[in-house]
Amino acid sequence: MNFHEESHCQMIGFSFVFVFLMWTGVGAIRFDHLTHYVNSHEEEFVETLRKWVAVESDSSDISKRSDLHKMMDLTAEKLRVIGGSVAMVDVGMQALANGSTIDLPKVVTAQFGNDPNKHTVCIYGHVDVQPAKKEDGWATDPYQLTDINGNLYGRGASDNKAPVLAWIHTVEVYRALNIELPVNVKFLIEGMEETGSDGLDAMIMAQRDTFFTDVDYIIISDCGWLSRRPALTYGTRGNCYFFAEVSGPKKDLHSGVYGGTVVEPMTDLIGIMDKLISPSGEILIPGIREAVAALSDEEWKIYQDIEFDVQRYKEDIGIGELMYNNKVDLLAHRWRHPTVSIHGIEGAFSAPGTKTVIPAKVTAKFSIRQVPNMDPAVVEKQVTDYLNAAFSKRKSPNKLNVTMVIGAKPWLADVNNPLYEAGRAAVKRVFDVEPDMIREGGTIPIAKSFEDVTGKSILMLPIGGFDDGLHSQNEKISRYNYIEGTKLFISFLHEVSQIKKR
Numbered sequence: 001m002n003f004h005e006e007s008h009c010q011m012i013g014f015s016f017v018f019v020f021l022m023w024t025g026v027g028a029i030r031f032d033h034l035t036h037y038v039n040s041h042e043e044e045f046v047e048t049l050r051k052w053v054a055v056e057s058d059s060s061d062i063s064k065r066s067d068l069h070k071m072m073d074l075t076a077e078k079l080r081v082i083g084g085s086v087a088m089v090d091v092g093m094q095a096l097a098n099g100s101t102i103d104l105p106k107v108v109t110a111q112f113g114n115d116p117n118k119h120t121v122c123i124y125g126h127v128d129v130q131p132a133k134k135e136d137g138w139a140t141d142p143y144q145l146t147d148i149n150g151n152l153y154g155r156g157a158s159d160n161k162a163p164v165l166a167w168i169h170t171v172e173v174y175r176a177l178n179i180e181l182p183v184n185v186k187f188l189i190e191g192m193e194e195t196g197s198d199g200l201d202a203m204i205m206a207q208r209d210t211f212f213t214d215v216d217y218i219i220i221s222d223c224g225w226l227s228r229r230p231a232l233t234y235g236t237r238g239n240c241y242f243f244a245e246v247s248g249p250k251k252d253l254h255s256g257v258y259g260g261t262v263v264e265p266m267t268d269l270i271g272i273m274d275k276l277i278s279p280s281g282e283i284l285i286p287g288i289r290e291a292v293a294a295l296s297d298e299e300w301k302i303y304q305d306i307e308f309d310v311q312r313y314k315e316d317i318g319i320g321e322l323m324y325n326n327k328v329d330l331l332a333h334r335w336r337h338p339t340v341s342i343h344g345i346e347g348a349f350s351a352p353g354t355k356t357v358i359p360a361k362v363t364a365k366f367s368i369r370q371v372p373n374m375d376p377a378v379v380e381k382q383v384t385d386y387l388n389a390a391f392s393k394r395k396s397p398n399k400l401n402v403t404m405v406i407g408a409k410p411w412l413a414d415v416n417n418p419l420y421e422a423g424r425a426a427v428k429r430v431f432d433v434e435p436d437m438i439r440e441g442g443t444i445p446i447a448k449s450f451e452d453v454t455g456k457s458i459l460m461l462p463i464g465g466f467d468d469g470l471h472s473q474n475e476k477i478s479r480y481n482y483i484e485g486t487k488l489f490i491s492f493l494h495e496v497s498q499i500k501k502r
């Protein structure tokens with residue numbers, strides 16, 4: 001049944017001729033009403049995004065924890081104002097490296113409708129962000145949403161505040177126009193995604209037989225398109241994030257006075273970091289590459305058929321040469337092969353200037369993106385054993401301590417699920433194209449647990465642009481993606497309502 005046919009049903013009781021005449025028009029008018037409302041409220045939607053981006057909800061910086069709590073309150077308030085039954089779920093405390101603890105941000109849940117004859121979708125998203133400072137190289141203040149040529153710049157604009165708001169606006173639009181929601185809608189919005197979703201696993205386990213019992217489908221819009229073509233995402237990589245701390249002298253030392261007499265922690269650290277990955281991108285930790293599921297001919301063909309401009313990709317990131325030059329290798333290494341990234345070294349001298357210091361303690365931060373069939377628990381042991389062995393070969397008097405602080409699994413969907421059909425139809429209706437079927441190189445830490453714990457199917461329905469600069473300087477979402485994305489969600493809810501109830 002489509003929008004037209006649904007209207008047909010509601011006309012029962014009117015004369016056949018009248019229904020026939022109305023049949024082709026009323027459903028379309030309803031969809032037009034909804035999308036017209038979206039268009040005419042664009043500025044209001046942008047203003048709400050502005051307020052949300054202004055909150056520095058950086059989950060990795062504990063000095064920003066009160067902002068994060070404020071962000072969860074704002075989210076709950078927004079959902080309450082549009083009529084949801086909202087709960088703020090306490091998920092306990094976060095254990096910090098120094099042995100102390102701090103409150104985790106509450107998880108916000110909300111419910112709109114509980115008609116047993118309708119499907120129930122649960123929208124998952126997050127409102128915490130990655131760190132950002134103007135001096136990192138932003139052209140504008142990262143926490144002041146700035147519109148430049150229809151692009152809305154600000155930290156968290158695309159990851160994931162605008163997509164969460166687009167979902168909230170979707171419900172708001174139905175309610176404002178007094179049009180019944182075609183499905184029951186639940187929300188689960190968290191504030192720790194960017195640091196591994198601390199507390200959420202336990203929460204979904206605890207609410208498996210309450211909040212999740214009537215949920216049929218889980219929808220996540222925390223990813224982006226591959227090109228200008230809308231996409232459906234059927235896989236994400238996982239992430240094992242490590243700290244490797246090398247400590248030596250009890251305090252920082254003058255390199256002129258002490259250099260040449262002590263084994264420097266930084267030298268040890270760089271030495272072992274260099275053992276993780278070869279210059280050509282080969283992971284050197286035994287066992288990792290062997291675990292990776294082979295690329296099938298079918299998958300190769302899917303990648304081959306995807307529209308992806310390698311030259312444009314290079315230009316977008318400002319790079320002359322990539323590690324792989326053909327599309328299939330590039331996509332495969334972005335989506336379905338593991339990789340090692342070294343993110344930073346805490347304790348290193350990194351300010352401008354020429355301080356001649358020997359840092360006493362340095363901590364490297366690196367992560368390995370996981371793919372099927374890797375297991376974070378196994379990777380933790382492989383990495384720890386390997387680095388300890390490499391370190392002991394150096395015969396250094398310093399100490400090495402390796403810890404895994406995030407262990408998020410990869411996720412892969414069954415694209416034959418009717419949810420994907422609903423996604424395709426919604427994209428077709430709003431954008432008049434077939435979506436790309438893509439995987440995501442990034443991680444949604446909770447995706448696999450959602451599936452394992454609740455047994456529900458997941459669809460990732462992105463609205464972010466391919467060039468949104470997630471985690472980077474000048475993150476943005478375009479007005480086009482924000483507004484048309486909201487229409488996509490409206491259309492998608494309708495399509496889900498058409499899936500046969502089991």
Ligand SMILES: CC(C)C[C@H](NC(=O)CN)C(=O)O
Nearest residue numbers: 159194195196222239442443
């Ligand atoms: C475990 C990571 C910190 C999660 C993070 N997720 C996203 O960016 C998705 N919004 C990632 O780095 O992939």
